[in-house]
Amino acid sequence: MRIKTGSAAAVAAIVLASSLGLPGEAQAKGCIRGAIAGGVAGHYAGHHAVTGAVAGCIAAHHYYKQKKLQEQKAQQQQPASPATAPVQQPSSNTY
DSSP states (O other): OOOOOHHHHHHHHHHHHHHHOOOOOHHHHHHHHHHHHHHHHHTTTTHHHHHHHHHHHHHHHHHHHHHHHHHHHHHHHHHTTTTSSOOOOOOOOOO
């Protein structure tokens, strides 16, 4: 099986650009995972691996971004309960 040099270079450029341009672990994880899955699916769906990789990157990036925002929103809405609130230790310095 021979991979076209242009296609391999395009996929490498997309993954590199997306990992450099998107700060944070969730975004990079989403793009890379989506690009891999989309590239494989695109390859089997008529040799459109690059198009599949780009679409997978975009879709997974959006999914992980929404997931991260929902987690942050849930943490902000959750009031500090006594079990999770920081416990202040009594001072051991007695005068």
